[in-house]
Amino acid sequence: xxxxxxxxxxSSVADAGKIVNxxxxxxxxxxxxxxxxxxxxxxxNTTDELIDLARTxxxxxxxxxxxxxxxxxxxxxxxxxxxALRSLGYDAISLSGPQAxxxxxxxxxxxxxxxxxxxxxxxxxxxGRLVIVAGFQGLTPDEDITTLGRGGSDxxxxxxxxxxxxxxxxxxxxxxxxxxxxxxxVSKAAKxxxxxxxxxxxxxxxxxxxxxRSIELGAVYKVPIYVASSFTDAPGTLxxxxxxxxxxxxxxxxxxxxxxxxxxxxxxxxxxDKPGVAAALFEPLAxxxxxxxxxxxxxxxxxxxxxxxxxxxxxxxxxxxRQLSSMEPALSVAQVISDSSxxxxxxVGSGMQNTPGYASRMFRILADGGINIDMITTSEIRISCIxxxxxxxxxxxxxxxxxxxxxx
Amino acid sequence: xxxxxxxxxxSSVADAGKIVNxxxxxxxxxxxxxxxxxxxxxxxNTTDELIDLARTxxxxxxxxxxxxxxxxxxxxxxxxxxxALRSLGYDAISLSGPQAxxxxxxxxxxxxxxxxxxxxxxxxxxxGRLVIVAGFQGLTPDEDITTLGRGGSDxxxxxxxxxxxxxxxxxxxxxxxxxxxxxxxVSKAAKxxxxxxxxxxxxxxxxxxxxxRSIELGAVYKVPIYVASSFTDAPGTLxxxxxxxxxxxxxxxxxxxxxxxxxxxxxxxxxxDKPGVAAALFEPLAxxxxxxxxxxxxxxxxxxxxxxxxxxxxxxxxxxxRQLSSMEPALSVAQVISDSSxxxxxxVGSGMQNTPGYASRMFRILADGGINIDMITTSEIRISCIxxxxxxxxxxxxxxxxxxxxxx
Numbered sequence: 001x002x003x004x005x006x007x008x009x010x011s012s013v014a015d016a017g018k019i020v021n022x023x024x025x026x027x028x029x030x031x032x033x034x035x036x037x038x039x040x041x042x043x044x045n046t047t048d049e050l051i052d053l054a055r056t057x058x059x060x061x062x063x064x065x066x067x068x069x070x071x072x073x074x075x076x077x078x079x080x081x082x083x084a085l086r087s088l089g090y091d092a093i094s095l096s097g098p099q100a101x102x103x104x105x106x107x108x109x110x111x112x113x114x115x116x117x118x119x120x121x122x123x124x125x126x127x128g129r130l131v132i133v134a135g136f137q138g139l140t141p142d143e144d145i146t147t148l149g150r151g152g153s154d155x156x157x158x159x160x161x162x163x164x165x166x167x168x169x170x171x172x173x174x175x176x177x178x179x180x181x182x183x184x185x186v187s188k189a190a191k192x193x194x195x196x197x198x199x200x201x202x203x204x205x206x207x208x209x210x211x212x213r214s215i216e217l218g219a220v221y222k223v224p225i226y227v228a229s230s231f232t233d234a235p236g237t238l239x240x241x242x243x244x245x246x247x248x249x250x251x252x253x254x255x256x257x258x259x260x261x262x263x264x265x266x267x268x269x270x271x272x273d274k275p276g277v278a279a280a281l282f283e284p285l286a287x288x289x290x291x292x293x294x295x296x297x298x299x300x301x302x303x304x305x306x307x308x309x310x311x312x313x314x315x316x317x318x319x320x321x322r323q324l325s326s327m328e329p330a331l332s333v334a335q336v337i338s339d340s341s342x343x344x345x346x347x348v349g350s351g352m353q354n355t356p357g358y359a360s361r362m363f364r365i366l367a368d369g370g371i372n373i374d375m376i377t378t379s380e381i382r383i384s385c386i387x388x389x390x391x392x393x394x395x396x397x398x399x400x401x402x403x404x405x406x407x408x
Numbered sequence: 409x410x411x412x413x414x415x416x417x418x419s420s421v422a423d424a425g426k427i428v429n430x431x432x433x434x435x436x437x438x439x440x441x442x443x444x445x446x447x448x449x450x451x452x453n454t455t456d457e458l459i460d461l462a463r464t465x466x467x468x469x470x471x472x473x474x475x476x477x478x479x480x481x482x483x484x485x486x487x488x489x490x491x492a493l494r495s496l497g498y499d500a501i502s503l504s505g506p507q508a509x510x511x512x513x514x515x516x517x518x519x520x521x522x523x524x525x526x527x528x529x530x531x532x533x534x535x536g537r538l539v540i541v542a543g544f545q546g547l548t549p550d551e552d553i554t555t556l557g558r559g560g561s562d563x564x565x566x567x568x569x570x571x572x573x574x575x576x577x578x579x580x581x582x583x584x585x586x587x588x589x590x591x592x593x594v595s596k597a598a599k600x601x602x603x604x605x606x607x608x609x610x611x612x613x614x615x616x617x618x619x620x621r622s623i624e625l626g627a628v629y630k631v632p633i634y635v636a637s638s639f640t641d642a643p644g645t646l647x648x649x650x651x652x653x654x655x656x657x658x659x660x661x662x663x664x665x666x667x668x669x670x671x672x673x674x675x676x677x678x679x680x681d682k683p684g685v686a687a688a689l690f691e692p693l694a695x696x697x698x699x700x701x702x703x704x705x706x707x708x709x710x711x712x713x714x715x716x717x718x719x720x721x722x723x724x725x726x727x728x729x730r731q732l733s734s735m736e737p738a739l740s741v742a743q744v745i746s747d748s749s750x751x752x753x754x755x756v757g758s759g760m761q762n763t764p765g766y767a768s769r770m771f772r773i774l775a776d777g778g779i780n781i782d783m784i785t786t787s788e789i790r791i792s793c794i795x796x797x798x799x800x801x802x803x804x805x806x807x808x809x810x811x812x813x814x815x816x
Contacts (some may be wrong), residue, residue, distance in 0.1 A: 016464035023465075050484075056424035057431075057488045058495035065494070065502055069487035076458075079477035080465045086473070087466035094473055099551060120551075143507060143528075163586035 002167040004029065007135065007157035011174040012201040012230035013077045014044035023084035025172075025343050027129060030090060035125050037164065039135045039157040040081055042073025045137075047150075063108035067147045068136075071097070074134035074153075082132045086359075092130040095120065097137035097145075101163075102156065104138035104146045106342075110148035110289055111138055113155065113218055116163035125164075151211030158214040162221035167222050172230035173208065176303050177237035178203060178210075180256040181406040185393045188406035192255065193235065196242040198336060199255045200331075203384040215239065235321065242350070253358070254349040254403045258394050263342040264317040265374065268324065270334025273306040280331060281308060284323055290316045293344075294377045294386060305334070309375065311386060314340045342374065343392035347399060348386040358389040367400035371395050410575040411533075412437065415565035417448040417541065419487045419582040420638035420722040422452035430638065431492035432735050433580075434538060438498060443533050447543045448489055450481025455558075471516035475545075475555045479505070482542035482561075490540045500538040503528065505545035505553075508569075510564065512546035512554045518697055519546055519554035520621075521563065524571035541568060543584040558618025562797040566622040570629035578630050579618065580638035581641065584748065585645035586618075587612060588664040589812040593801045596814035601643065601665065603733075607663045610756040610790040623647065650758070660765070662757040662811045669797050671701075671750040672725040674718055676732065678742025688739060689716060692731055698724045702752075702785045702794060713742070717757040719794060722748045737771065750782065751800035755807060767791050773810035781804050 004028065013019050023039075029036050041047075048144065052068050061069075078094035085092035103116030124131045135153025138146050148155050154171055161169035167191035178200065179189040195203070197219035201212055210227065218225045228236025271277050278297070283291055295310040312320050317340050324336050345366075352358050359376075362383050366373060371394065375386040387395055400406060414434065421427050430448075437444050449455075458478050462469035469477075486502035493500035509525030532539045543561025546554050556563055557628065562579055569577035586608065587597040603611070605627035612620040620636065626633045636644025679685050686705070694702055703718040720728050725748050734743050751773075760766050767784075770791050774781060777800065783794035795803055808814060 016461075019465055053424075054488065054491055055485070057427055058491040060495075061491045062494045065487040065490045068483055068502060068504070069491075073481045075476055075480045075483075076461070079473040080462065082473045083462055083466040083477075085468045087468075094476060096476070096553075145504075230459045 001035065001143070003035040003037075003164060004159040005037045005039065005164065005166045005169045007153055007357045008041070009153065009171075009173045009206070010041040010046065010077075010232055012172055013040055013081065014342050019043075019077070019080050020084050022086055022172075023081060023090075023220055024231075025230070026081075026085065027088055027090055030130055037121060037125070037131045037133060037160055037166070038081065039153055039160065040077045040274070041076065041135050041153040042070075043077050045402065046073040046076070046393050064144060065107045067111075068145045070147050071137045071145045071382045073135070074136055078132045078134045085130055085132075090130055090370065091128060092132060093124050094132040094134070095124070096134050097156065098139035100133040100160070102138035103160070104140060104148070106140040106142065106146065107289055108146055110149040111140075113131070113138060113148070113159050114242070116159050118160075118163045121160070121164060128197075131253045132368070141370045148213075154214035155217060156209040157233065158217045158221075158223055158225065161223045162217060166223070168226055169218065170226045170228065171214075172228060174229065174231065175227075176229040176234045177227050177233065178239070178256075180407075181396055181400045184408075185259075185396050186257070186400045187214070190407040192237050194238050194240070194242075195255060196350060197239060198381055199348055199350055200239045202227050202346065202379065203256055227382075239374075246355050253352060254347055254405065256348050256405065257396050257399045257403070258346045258348055259392050261341060261392050262314040263311050263312045263341040263344050263386060264320075264338060265342055265386065266312065266317070266320060266324070267337040268308045268331075268333055269337065270305040271308060271331055277306070277331070278308065281327070282310075284327060285320060288319065288323060290320055290323070294375050294384070296375055311342070338396070341389045342386050343389040344384050344386050345392060345399060346393040347403060348382050350381055352381055352383070363396050363397065366395060369394060369398045371398075409441050409443065411443040411445075411572060411576045412575045413445045413447065413565050413572065415561055415577070415579045416638055417450070417561065417579075417581045418449040418454065418485075420580055421489065423447055424488070427451075427485070427488050428492050430490060430580075431496055431498075433638070434489075434493065435496055435498055438538055445529060445533070445539045445541060445574070446489065446569055447541045447561055447568065448482065449543050449561040450478075450483045451485050451488075454481040454484070471553060475516045475519075476553045476663055478555050479542070479545045479553045482544055486540045486542045488816060490538075493538055493540075498538055499536060501532050502540040502542070502683040503532070504542050505535050505564065506547035508539075508553075508568070510546035510567070512556070514547060514550065514552065514554060515697055516554055518557035519548070521546060521556065521567050524567050526568075526571045529568070529572060529779060558620075559622070562619040562622035563625060565633055566625045566633065567630075569631045570625060574631070576634055577626065578634045578636065579622075582637065582639070583635075584637040584640065584642045585635050586647070586664070588727040588815075589804050589808045590667070593667075593804050594665070594808045594814075597808065598813065598815040600645050602646050602648070602650075603663060604758060605647060606789055607756055607758055608647045610698070610754065610787065611664055611666045661760060662755055662813065664756050665753045665804050665807045665813065666756055667751060667800050669751045669800050670722040671719050671752050671794060671797070672722045672728075672746060672748040673750055673794065674720065674725070674728060674732070675744065675745040676716045676739075676741055676743075678713040679716060679739055681712060685739070686715070686716065689735070690718075692735060693720075693728060696727065696731060696732070702783050702792070705784055710761040719750070719752075719783070749797045750794050751803075752792050752794050752795040753800060753803045753807060754790050754791045757812060758789055760789055760791070769810070770807065773806050774803060777802060777806045779806075
């Protein structure tokens with residue numbers, strides 16, 4: 001008997017018919033003799049609809065209130081799925097995030113899981129029940145409701161799998177797995193049957209359909225994660241620690257091409273070039289939960305001031321600019337320039353840093369395609385370029401072909 | 409500085425515009441220097457829509473799951489109201505039933521409040537906050553979510569007023585107060601400026617717009633309840649202990665005419681006429697939470713068996729019949745007959761039982777109107793007749809005129 005955590009996204013439970021289908025799939029796993037904990041997202045576009053509803057009464061809804069509002073989306077989907085299972089004759093019970101023991105910090109809208117108390121889950125599983133858990137939500141020490149941010153249901157699923165020491169965490173979604181590039185952009189993208197956590201982390205952070213936090217969590221707790229379609233039985237992609245036994249030279253160098261279209265760039269011009277300036281700039285942003293990605297610093301011609309450029313998500317741009325304008329007097333900033341129409345494209349693969357030539361090959365492919373590079377960052381397994389958003393899809397296609405990932 | 413509990417029903421918060429209006433009303437009370445705790449129901453027809461949604465996945469949704477689903481309706485309205493207040497510049501916070509300390513038994517769908525722990529409420533009020541609480545919901549000792557049944561938000565409001573020792577509980581609704589009869593049925597119905605708990609209890613139980621449990625609770629804890637419109641500033645009706653100082657003979661004998669159209673009658677024919685039969689019949693019904701109203705027992709011609717008739721709400725009829733059919737073998741019942749097309753009409757007034765002639769006057773008015781009486785019950789302050797549902801409105805109009813309640 002195995003213990004599996006399954007996660008179904010919003011498109012998989014978008015209407016009553018789809019919910020009944022998910023119920024039948026879970027029932028099938030139960031009939032095979034396994035224990036199942038199922039995490040679900042809100043139905044279809046519910047979360048967006050609730051945000052729109054909030055904006056009908058407040059231009060900037062209070063984050064605590066918004067989280068309590070958004071948490072209702074998952075309560076609707078878990079109760080419907082549990083009812084559907086019960087009406088098929090199975091003993092199911094739905095649990096809200098708080099009931100499932102998910103404790104978080106109080107960073108509303110982007111809370112992080114601090115702890116999972118699996119007592120109630122284990123109690124219900126011991127009764128032979130199919131347990132349905134609301135993704136995306138948890139409880140603060142003050143007993144207020146938080147949400148984990150977009151994609152947080154994946155994180156809920158992996159956290160539960162870790163806390164319950166489940167055999168595997170299955171993420172069912174509207175795509176059949178992880179591809180060498182977004183199949184909607186690159187028709188010749190190939191599905192990966194296996195991928196390591198690190199490469200998947202880069203693919204996820206750079207635009208693939210899984211939340212990076214869930215991959216990190218899976219890597220730390222060594223939870224094998226299987227990503228597959230909720231609509232078909234086609235084989236998906238297994239994310240796990242790569243086997244040490246594969247011959248090193250045989251490892252594929254480039255795993256895939258990822259992209260992200262919600263990139264905004266901020267340039268803070270003319271700040272004094274002295275120690276502590278970068279810290280003074282980025283500490284307040286970090287404190288307000290803004291995640292800064294690429295950072296580039298140039299010394300200006302007169303060598304007494306410097307320009308610092310960095311990227312944030314387009315969503316975070318307004319708050320970033322507000323923060324900066326409150327800091328301007330202290331930092332004696334000459335000017336703040338921002339551009340919210342950017343994208344990033346990344347070439348991802350294990351061991352890339354050990355093999356020279358990948359970066360220059362990437363720059364050559366983009367140059368030949370007439371695509372200008374605004375900023376560049378690299379990690380051990382990734383090279384990313386910030387480019388114009390309108391050229392993002394074309395860049396992905398060119399890189400997929402250029403790195404010989406086109407199948408067939 | 410006073411402390412008031414306000415309650416707004418679903419029609420008062422049916423859309424964003426109405427929610428903003430309620431926010432402004434609450435802000436006005438706050439500006440007058442008072443503390444306010446506001447209880448809200450789900451927006452408009454949300455609860456019915458959620459029940460319909462549940463029925464798309466299960467013919468008979470599991471009661472525990474249904475309660476968790478229904479509880480989301482109030483979470484939406486409280487968060488929107490709190491956001492609206494915050495966007496007007498007031499420090500507001502919304503609390504779910506569990507967060508507001510409302511503890512209940514585990515009778516899903518019709519839970520009773522066992523206790524209110526006001527600690528969190530007092531903590532938020534002490535911060536100078538406007539507190540918005542979800543009506544209709546609570547938490548069991550096992551930390552599961554319950555709902556209090558239809559009209560339960562009134563009960564939530566009065567329970568909070570009692571626990572907080574509030575000066576008054578204001579119930580804002582879509583009618584301007586309590587009338588001598590339903591103004592939609594009787595055009596000449598007059599608004600009551602004051603009414604005692606007992607009479608209101610009968611008016612509520614017999615069809616007026618307030619949940620009887622909230623009146624009972626108000627009577628026990630001596631919470632003055634003010635019922636008024638959320639849309640106008642017209643004076644409403646104050647429900648409180650009648651003053652002992654009013655000259656007894658001046659008290660109006662008939663307060664109003666009430667009716668209820670969801671009455672079903674069940675007749676259990678040919679049960680053995682021996683001690684314990686009625687208990688054997690009604691104990692299982694009570695245990696499954698079915699509330700039995702009027703009960704009449706006739707001895708049949710042969711004197712060895714008896715017929716027992718009783719009324720339940722039409723909603724409870726299917727479950728009542730299922731219960732009875734499972735009991736039939738043990739009770740050796742000859743036949744069960746049911747009729748779900750009935751109504752009750754009631755004449756309500758204080759001290760009616762001490763004044764002869766009211767019952768016969770009621771029967772005469774109905775007889776002259778060609779309305780047949782099926783069953784009769786009386787209490788200290790009420791005489792009720794079960795009649796055909798199609799004649800209910802006509803009966804209310806005739807009684808309102810006959811007891812000289814028509815105004816003008």
